[in-house]
Amino acid sequence: MALGTLLSTLSGCGGPAHPGSASGPRGRIAGSPSAPAVPAPEPTRVPGIGDRVHRRIPAGSSQVVAVYGEGRDSADSTVVLYTRRGAEWRPAGSWPAHNGRKGWTSDHRMGDERSPIGVFTLSAAGGVLADPGARLPYDQDENAYAPPDAWDRAHQHDFDYVIAIDYNRLPGTPPHDGTLPLGEEKGGGIWLHLDHGGGTSACVSVSREAMRYLLRTLDPARHPVIVMGDRRTLHA
Template sequence: MLSTVLTRAAAAGTAAGLLAAGLLLGGCAKSTPPRPAAGPPHPQAANGKAVPARPAEIPGLGPATRADIPDGTSQAVVVTGDAKDSSDSMAVLYERDPDKGWQQVSGAWPAHNALNGWTDEHWAGDNRSPIGVFGLTDAGGRLPDPGTRLPYHETPVFNAQGTGFLGEPLEGSFDYVVAINYNRYPGTSPLYDDGSRPMGWDRGGGVWMHVDHEGPTQACVSLALEHMRELLLWLDPKKEPVVVMGDATSLAR
């Protein structure tokens, strides 16, 4: 039959006839498609239905960093530094949905970190921000409580004075603060610091998220006033919030 088709195609001299012959020779007209190349099978449940997609992870975080986020945590402030030695960073809020996984719930907010960037081993006076995952349990500030669900200590003692590394005024930097649980005991005011730090005084402490003064910090993370207020209103102790902070390369580990 194939020879008859080829003969008719050649005799006809038409493009349609040649195309029909070519399809038969190439196998495209077979009733069953060719077997695909070997590869991983499409995931299916026992009933033959496709397995639901895995819950989303926070972009940019590697397996080691993700493993440090507690299982019970469903709020994360991710602060990603531009580089290991940079004081510029960005902060994004994420919330974990039981089914969908981690979902971004804010835009990328400009932030500052320490003058000399980031470190895996923070020491007092090194002007570097500690890398890691830390709880956010306590807040306060010079301004009245904006309505946060965290314990909030309002006092005029939150009074930043002097100038920063670029000569910028520090006034107002502590209008709102959230203590970062690096080398501190949770459940106390951010101001509480009697020297009984878990890792010792020489490993630094008093690391906060606070209002940005448009320059590098000593170890803290700073955000614009409106973003600090938004952060305070968002944080929910029942969701065991954390800050995930460090330069992009370190967080990707």
């Protein structure tokens, strides 16, 4: 991948939010075919997620990576992985994290240094290092993911492992794919990647241990999504 293309792709570090129905299947009372349809019990809520955002989680998803930003203008956040078992969402892991160094936005633009708020699918992973046992399709390519030598040494391992967040990209393609369906002005290259101790250009960053756990746990068959934003907006 050409250096110019890499820098353009990573400078967002937005696919539209993946809509989904929050309603479950409907059935009829056994032995009474003319009885009114009775809605199935809804799953318990992902904690801290209000009606407006929760309705955008696809009904078929049973893995949610929730990114709770500490404030609209804060770079500090917490990542929690929830899995759905039957009708209950349960936490499977929680880690400190960082987001865009200027916080969050509902209208992400190239270079604004804010992470996009929304619900996005997670469909591909990759990185400089070899596949650690990822369930998502994994693209190992040192040339595509290694930051340029000119970058600060603190950032040299940011992309050892990455998971693409499907904001302004073609889902299922390798994370470094530079296609921007919404146009360059909406930014792109929004990833989960390794943390370097501070805010990002727009990505979400977590520890190496957290990334390895997520890579080994997120399963395409469970239609994983990421729900991300500042706590107040997510709860509204």
